[in-house]
Amino acid sequence: MRTAGALALTLGLLGLAPAPAALTPTAYAVDVPRTWRVGPDRALTAPSQAAAVAGDGDTVLIDAGTYDGDVATWTQDDLTLRGVGGRAHLRAAGRSAQGKAIWVVAGDRTRIDRIEFSGAAVPDQNGAGIRQEGTDLTVTRSWFHDNQNGILTGADPDSDIVIRRSRFFRSGAGDGYTHNLYVGAVRSLTVTGSWLWGADVGHELKSRAARTTIVANRIDDAGATASYSIDVPNGGRTLVAGNVVVQGPRSENSTLVSYGAEGLTHSSRTLWVVHNTFVNRRTSGTFVALADGALAHLRNNLLLGAGELTSRPPVSARANRRVGPRGFVDAAAHDYRLRASSPAVDRGVRVPRRWRPLLEYAHPTRLVRRPSADRADLGAHELH
Template sequence: MRFLVCGSLLLAISGFFNAADAATLQVGVGKKYLSPSIAAKYTRDGDIVEIDAGVYPKDVALWKHNNLTLRGVGGMAHMQADGASVAGKGIWLIKGNNITIENIEFSGARVRDRNGSGVRAEGTGLTIRNCYFHDNQNGILTGSNKNSDIVVENSEFANNGAGDGKTHNMYIGAVRSFTLKYSYSHHSRIGHTVKTRAQTNYILYNRITDEYDGNSSYNIDISNGGIAYVIGNLVQQGQISENSGIISYGAEGLKYDANEFYLVNNTVVNDRPQGGAFVFVKPGTNPARIVNNLFIGRGVINAAGAEQSNNVRGDKNELISPLAYDYHLRLKAEALNAGIEPGTANGFSLQPTEQYVHKAGSEPRPVAGKIDVGAYEHE
């Protein structure tokens, strides 16, 4: 018995000292570590790596330890790869678990197989906040991992893609869950602006747009079904989009046991002159609910069997400034007070509680009588 107690105490003490040994590594000019790639060689589980704002040309890194926090300080730290990569995969290759990345800019990921990523995630669990991914062949690319949860918040993605339709602003593999909140994804190069194969998806309060000159494919591609909550987003297809579809669910087959689609209180604008499909939902999805959405422009909804309730086909004149992609409602818009309470699904509230603020931010959604249709509540 004494041995068991001592053994347990030893394990507890060992765990305590492991936590206490976690260090803060400082990176930058005049700091102990000149670049992130050098610091990466000295990290241990639980460390914090603070990277001074500035440009780190051709600096690429492998992060193999767990529970790391990697963040820019004093502004964004720019990993400007200019074609450099780790193992032919990307700028940062993440092999550790439970990694948090904050205030980092990633650009210039290019590799021979045209799949170079700002962040290539091969561990379990990744959180990205306040980061900027641009001009890479993929912004983020994750592997398949049924135990992994990927969270992206308050981040911007622009001009990612190799131009082959197979690379995207973000490409989330078959993970347990994917959460995208308060983010701005735009101008994907022919690929999708958001692409995910996750089992459960929370796409909440984002701006996902082609704008005037973007030529992306789908704005949102939930490739293999699963459970998807798409709530409170601004989604706009540009006039030269490569694909007639805007939001697609299950186009590559329903691969999960539960396939449920909830499209609630989004504003979806189609600027493509020849029109297209606002929404495609793969037959067999149950339930599929399309509720309180504002659809503007030419387009159809391909969702046989879906519940479609309190959606409004509006006009750009009902928006404050459509040319500036400000989709707040004007005073006499048809969408005012036209919604219903959307209820819950699987214990998750479908009621929008926030709304997108540009750039890559959010604010509480006002409560002003009956709910408005679309991503914004008129005050």
């Protein structure tokens, strides 16, 4: 649609009205999305400069490289922020936006791709790579490491958080309140094809979302002092499917998956834990800890290592099997694909389609389709 300035110019050229004496860009501009290029050799040399000029719906392409101490607040809606030629690395270097994060994302429906965030630390001990304050966020192919929190979101009952093929590692302030990934009371969280590892005392993943979907990821404490691998403290409709979850020997909490530990405050208390490979490298533990009142369904999971399947029997549990390392291609090297001789092959029971994992994690941070079979295999991988 033309602006008033553009219409006046057209009428003037037709002799029907005087043309404006002078035209500025705002006299004839229309609201169309723009693409901004950022890089050391470009007019905009840092992402924060793009944050100051971009408009709603724009795309910001950031050249691969390291941007030390460049922090920003993004207030625009429908932004796409993407690294090109590789990841664009935002290294905090002692700075933060609003005392909160490397990036504070205040706009709605933001998409972030191929960006790396590291070193976020603030006096409040909750500095994040991204502090999400707007509604809806999609993050793909991005890295978050050595921050107090990788991503920290606020509470927004209308917000959907989607994370795909990303890495979260070595974050946490060591106080137990900060985590690799910490999502507040949003409408939904979906994490697929991602690798979370090495949290410092805190959890690898914590979600207060009303709906939490964690499918086809690798979640591994490695040698760190992490607490829960997956923490869903307030319940909600939750699916944990097709993941490889490894609790390390130095973990400070013996539970791998915790559901409802802070009270089942969401209207749904339904949890499905299906086709996961759970590995406990501690000498004891609990694979799935449940609050009283949880409606949990545990199906087709493989258990390697010591520990009880669940803390609250009786529970709806079928075809969950403890196995030794020789059933995997190379458990010592973290390759938990099945051997043809594994007792997990063709031992699965039927799971309703809406709760089945259709994807598998392929290291690092890739997704492949899980083959369909007349009778499914147990664990996170179907024998190919």
